[in-house]
Amino acid sequence: MTPRLILCGSLMLTVLLLAGCAPRYNIVMNNGQKITARGKPKRDQFGVFTYIDAKGQPAQISSSNVRTVEPAY
Numbered sequence: 001m002t003p004r005l006i007l008c009g010s011l012m013l014t015v016l017l018l019a020g021c022a023p024r025y026n027i028v029m030n031n032g033q034k035i036t037a038r039g040k041p042k043r044d045q046f047g048v049f050t051y052i053d054a055k056g057q058p059a060q061i062s063s064s065n066v067r068t069v070e071p072a073y
Contacts, residue, residue, distance in 0.1 A: 024072040027051065029065050041069055 027035040027049065041051035047063040 025051075026068075026070050026072045027061065027066055028068045028070070029061075030067050031065075035061070036072060 023039065025037045025040055027037055027041060029035070035051075036054045037051035038054070038056070039052055041049040043049050043063055049061050049063055049066060049069070051059055051061075053059045
């Protein structure tokens with residue numbers, strides 16, 4: 001195998017693996033507590049954020065308890 005073929009194969013594998021990763025978001029509550037969510041939390045018309053927690057379970061929180069929603073870097 002040529003080094004170029006190995007490099008291209010490795011790059012393609014890396015892109016495929018990263019494509020399946022959901023971005024993480026931090027939900028910062030008014031009391032300072034941080035909750036990590038998988039994917040961007042969605043706010044409904046009733047003011048409730050729905051998100052997937054770090055364990056993969058669906059969860060909800062009232063927007064009146066949320067200070068900010070920001071991407072986790």
